Amino acid sequence: MSKKLPTSGLEGASRLLDLAPYLLTHQGIEISELAREFAVPEKQILADLNTLWMCGLPGYTPLELIDISFDSGYVTIRNAETLQDPRSLDKNESLALLLGLSYLHEQLSAESAELANEITSLILKVRTSLATVSPQQMDVVSVISPSIRALIEEAIANRTSLIFNYHSKSKDSLDNREVSPVELYVENGSEYLIAFCHTANDYRNFKLARISEISSSARQSSSHSAVTVDPARISAQIELLDFSRNVVERFPLATPTGNRIMDLDTFNVEWLVREVLSFSGEIRLLSPIEGRRLAKERAARALAQYSDTKGAGIPLL
Structure with a gap:
């Protein structure tokens, strides 16, 4: 007699309800792959399939059974x-999805307004599905270590500098910064630090949630020019090489018979380069020159990862 695989009744029923719609859209899937997809042993999947085999509509003849x-x-x-429609998310799944979406929304830069709006719409849908919890009672905020805030406040009071690592979402890198802090403020539920960055030799805004490994510096804060935390606007120009749905939705002013050259304004060259590369050759960056150079270098590095790729590339020049 085969040993019964341990599983809770609720877990097993939920998996069966997920199996049917999944199989309807993945006909011919291998049993081993199906087991990996549902993160269970193959024996458990076989047991689930045998159970599902006995399910159906009243009458329970071969005509009604699955x-x-x-x-x-x-x-x-x-x-x-x-059973072709996927089951609704339960409360725990909805909360986990809400946390993930809220975290993604918090990481987006100002240039990603369209994506931010889409995520906001999804967040509202998930909140609405949580009928037992009032949407006004739910919010997701980053937890800032009290020690980070205390060090910043101490440096502001004593006019000393700070050294910390900062995660730049536009460059997707961890940079070491030395700054002279000016003030803390809150915007849209997130805490920010205005500071003179000695690395950039200008004033910058730093989100506290992205600061790590902070420590005091021996450098004393000194007077600087007036605070100008808004970065300079960068003018860019791109050429549309394709009018795919992706391009048209991102650039609604472009039409197949319209001008293929478009002028854009951005505050960050890093964002511009990543945006160009994300189109995989559907657009060409014409200016600024620095952005073209960075895009070409990164495309070349990416292509170098493919041993069988020689001479191919994204048309950036």
């Missing part, structure tokens, strides 16, 4: 249209 075939090691399913 028809599953998996003797060959590949799974096909028929007569399961009543």
Whole structure:
């Protein structure tokens, strides 16, 4: 007699409800791959398939029961249209999704307004689905270490400098900064530090949630010019090489018969370079020159990862 695999009734029922719609859209999937997808042993998947085989509509004849075939090691399913829709998320899944979406929204830069709006719409839908929790009662905020805030406040009071690592979302890198802090402020539920950055030799805004490994510096804060935390606007020009749906949705002013050259304004060359590369050759960066150089270098490094790729590239010149 085969040993029964340990699993809770709720977990097993949830997996069965997930299996049917998944199989309907993945006909012929291999049993081993199906087990990996649901993170269970193959024996458990086989047990689930045998259980699902006995499910169906009242009458329980071969005409009403779900028809599953998996003797060959590949799974096909028929007569399961009543279970074709994925089940609704439970409370724990909805909360986990809400946390993830909120974190992604917090990491977006000002240039990603369109994506931020889409994520905000999804957040509202998830909040609405949590009927037992009032949407006004839910919010996701980054937890700032009290020691980080205390060191910043102490440096402001004593007019000393700070050294810390800062995660730049536009460059997706961890940079070491030495700054003379000016003040703390809160905007849209997030804490920021205005400071004179000695690395950039200008005033910058730093989000406290992205600061790590902070320590005091021996450098004394000194007077600097007036605070100008808004970065300079950078003018850029791109050429549309393709009018795919992705390009048209991102640049709604472009039309197949319209001008292929478009002028853009941005505050960050790093963001511009990553945006160009994300189109995989559908657009060409014409200016600024520094952005073209960075885009070309990064495209070359990416292509170098493919041993069989020689001479191919994204048309940046």
